[in-house]
Amino acid sequence: MKRFGLIVLTASLVALAGCHSFKKENIQPPTPLDKNFKPTVQVTRVWKTRVGHGAGASGVRMQPTVVGDVLYAASTDGAIGAYDAATGKTIWENKSRVKGWFGWGDKKRKDAFYSGGPAVSGDLLAIGTLNGHVYGLNVKDGSQRWDTALPSEVIDSPTIAGPLTIVRTQDGRVYGLDSNTGERRWVNDQGNVPLLSLRGNGPLLVANGVVFFGSDDGKLIALRLDNGEKLWEQKLASGEGRTDIERMNDADGSVLLDGSTLYAAAYHGNLTAIDGPSGRPMWARPFSTYTSMAVSGNSLFGADTDSQVWAFDKSSGADMWKNTNLKYRWITAPAVQGDYVVVGDIEGYVHWLQVGDGALAGRERLSKKAIRAQPVVAGDLVYIEDVQGHLAAYRLGAK
Numbered sequence: 011m012k013r014f015g016l017i018v019l020t021a022s023l024v025a026l027a028g029c030h031s032f033k034k035e036n037i038q039p040p041t042p043l044d045k046n047f048k049p050t051v052q053v054t055r056v057w058k059t060r061v062g063h064g065a066g067a068s069g070v071r072m073q074p075t076v077v078g079d080v081l082y083a084a085s086t087d088g089a090i091g092a093y094d095a096a097t098g099k100t101i102w103e104n105k106s107r108v109k110g111w112f113g114w115g116d117k118k119r120k121d122a123f124y125s126g127g128p129a130v131s132g133d134l135l136a137i138g139t140l141n142g143h144v145y146g147l148n149v150k151d152g153s154q155r156w157d158t159a160l161p162s163e164v165i166d167s168p169t170i171a172g173p174l175t176i177v178r179t180q181d182g183r184v185y186g187l188d189s190n191t192g193e194r195r196w197v198n199d200q201g202n203v204p205l206l207s208l209r210g211n212g213p214l215l216v217a218n219g220v221v222f223f224g225s226d227d228g229k230l231i232a233l234r235l236d237n238g239e240k241l242w243e244q245k246l247a248s249g250e251g252r253t254d255i256e257r258m259n260d261a262d263g264s265v266l267l268d269g270s271t272l273y274a275a276a277y278h279g280n281l282t283a284i285d286g287p288s289g290r291p292m293w294a295r296p297f298s299t300y301t302s303m304a305v306s307g308n309s310l311f312g313a314d315t316d317s318q319v320w321a322f323d324k325s326s327g328a329d330m331w332k333n334t335n336l337k338y339r340w341i342t343a344p345a346v347q348g349d350y351v352v353v354g355d356i357e358g359y360v361h362w363l364q365v366g367d368g369a370l371a372g373r374e375r376l377s378k379k380a381i382r383a384q385p386v387v388a389g390d391l392v393y394i395e396d397v398q399g400h401l402a403a404y405r406l407g408a409k
Contacts, residue, residue, distance in 0.1 A: 043373070050369075062090075070126060072085060074401060095391070156191055176214050182225070219236065283324070294327070311346065319368060321351075
């Protein structure tokens, strides 16, 4: 029975970006950008296109997926397509012709309000919808292979792990579906979903026969891939506070695996390093975030709940640097592109920070619409998608 969907930090911020009513809504306005900023890295936009109308006001993070030389992307209004990752040219694109929230349109995919983004492996593309369906499509042309109905919306990308496609729904359940047919093989029901929580689920991580994910009550959970049985759990947040909002402790970011060490963080909680095989905590430090983190070299990068960008030593959790220039710009989760950390913000700007000291190095504007999804880095390009479906690729060069 989830969720009253806390829009305080998610979907409402997207809407506020369009009307600029931060003061009226008692939300901190974005920190103004330095008009005298001089970039130290050259940023080139390689191409730009559009995928439907994006996530709109749904509050989901529509993130593209790159496999080989093809980029796959979708929107909540029923558009999904494959594009040449180097040029942005359309390889194929399908539209479900949905005309409203009542199922008018395509009878085969009448509820194709795609969400989260596509997952691709081999010849299978899997994607969920806001109406609780998971579709298996052919990567060559987008034709439908199977359709599985689940009892709650799917707002994050599935994870394809060979014969199983793993999906998490907003009611806290995790499903193992047959990748060939979509048939349910197992379901894990945590049965402990708070009534008040952030709208979102972190991506599922599958590695070494185990499914890892952060829960809505602030835990890192490990399940067996073959049958969904729980192996262990670790608390990432205490859930303490005087109000319901203060007690929220969702772990809505991705779980990172570096070697045999897992890294996870939670809203109103901690950034924690955990030994993967045993589930034993190695270190923990206070850090509140509602987005995913990134790891590169000896560093972890994250954005806190005030949109300040941090770098931590991954072996100890010690601070390396903090950048406050983007405070209250409600930035995306960071990604690492070469020697730079890249994030998008609520006004459609993309920012590059130096990995070594966090100094701002580059800035481009994709659009005037909010960017919510974590940038995707593949090869020497980074791909950015905003809430209206604008999608672009950027390359860095010497200044």
